[in-house]
Amino acid sequence: MEREDLQPRVHDVAGAIETMETRGAAAIASEVADALRAQAVESEAETAAQLQAELRAVARTLIETRPTAVSLPNACRYILRRTVGDSVDTVRTSAVESAEEFQTRLATAQLDLGQVGANRLRDGDTVMTHCHSTDVIACVEAAVADGKDLSAMVKETRPREQGHITARELTELDVDVTLVVDSAARRYMNDIDHVLVGADAIAADGSVVNKIGTSGLAVVALERGAPVVVAAQTLKLDPATMTGNAVEIEMREESELLDADERDAIGEITVENPAFDVTPPRYVDAIVTERGQFPPESIVTLMRELFGEGSTEPWGTE
Numbered sequence: 080m081e082r083e084d085l086q087p088r089v090h091d092v093a094g095a096i097e098t099m100e101t102r103g104a105a106a107i108a109s110e111v112a113d114a115l116r117a118q119a120v121e122s123e124a125e126t127a128a129q130l131q132a133e134l135r136a137v138a139r140t141l142i143e144t145r146p147t148a149v150s151l152p153n154a155c156r157y158i159l160r161r162t163v164g165d166s167v168d169t170v171r172t173s174a175v176e177s178a179e180e181f182q183t184r185l186a187t188a189q190l191d192l193g194q195v196g197a198n199r200l201r202d203g204d205t206v207m208t209h210c211h212s213t214d215v216i217a218c219v220e221a222a223v224a225d226g227k228d229l230s231a232m233v234k235e236t237r238p239r240e241q242g243h244i245t246a247r248e249l250t251e252l253d254v255d256v257t258l259v260v261d262s263a264a265r266r267y268m269n270d271i272d273h274v275l276v277g278a279d280a281i282a283a284d285g286s287v288v289n290k291i292g293t294s295g296l297a298v299v300a301l302e303r304g305a306p307v308v309v310a311a312q313t314l315k316l317d318p319a320t321m322t323g324n325a326v327e328i329e330m331r332e333e334s335e336l337l338d339a340d341e342r343d344a345i346g347e348i349t350v351e352n353p354a355f356d357v358t359p360p361r362y363v364d365a366i367v368t369e370r371g372q373f374p375p376e377s378i379v380t381l382m383r384e385l386f387g388e389g390s391t392e393p394w395g396t397e
């Protein structure tokens with residue numbers, strides 16, 4: 080049941096994330112910060128405890144929208160842990176300041192990550208991309224700013240074709256873009272210098288959870304000797320995996336694959352539409368973050384440093 084004390088902006092943000100109007104782990108995290116800030120500013124709570132309870136409810140509402148994108152709970156964790164005070168005003172101020180600080184760090188992290196990723200790319204390289212990731216775009220943008228001339232083979236990325244967004248954004252950066260269907264990846268892999276993908280979550284063992292099709296792409300890349308580079312801000316590290324929890328894979332509506340007429344014409348079948356898959360660390364050359372580049376097997380060291388305080392859930396259960 081919808082809580083009446085949550086601001087309309089919170090429901091708007093939750094709806095947009097669910098329908099993927101807002102998508103991509105970094106963009107989702109930024110909108111989450113915005114929703115928490117809006118609740119803090121607009122709330123009519125009369126006590127600090129009441130406002131804190133509302134903010135926890137905002138976090139729970141948002142976290143439910145997309146189960147795999149760990150940037151969502153990580154954003155909530157960052158902001159709620161720093162939201163303190165014993166009056167409505169102090170809680171409000173610290174929530175607003177924490178949300179804004181989070182958004183600033185998000186933007187800075189992406190720029191720093193972009194430079195690390197750019198250092199890997201050489202003048203004249205061709206990268207293959209899958210889906211659309213702002214962390215990936217940041218790497219290419221920084222490389223182009225360094226004067227490197229790049230080409231990209233962009234997989235269209237069924238079923239939602241986020242590859243089209245990548246194609247448009249890379250073209251705007253003056254990258255020479257070729258769009259291919261997903262199943263053409265192996266056909267062209269000999270021409271590829273780097274497979275460059277983003278991530279929705281990184282597990283403690285270095286497994287990369289990213290758009291469905293990434294793991295198959297990584298297998299082909301390994302076979303052909305093309306390094307797989309994952310551009311992922313530390314916001315994508317999933318602290319719950321340090322204690323053995325698995326990353327939940329989001330299953331989406333079958334209507335993303337078939338419209339109603341196609342569904343009727345086919346007859347009685349089952350349709351599965353997982354949004355993500357898991358690429359084991361042995362297929363990944365490096366994870367590029369704003370803290371530098373890491374072999375996937377060593378990412379747990381960074382996770383311990385960043386989430387040493389544990390993966391508690393400050394949003395609680397009610």
Ligand code: RI2
Nearest residue numbers: 102103104105212213214277278290
């Ligand atoms: P940034 C996307 O998922 C893609 O899987 C992409 O690699 C990832 O988010 C990260 O995006 P979806 O939201 O944070 O399209 O790098 O399902 O922008």
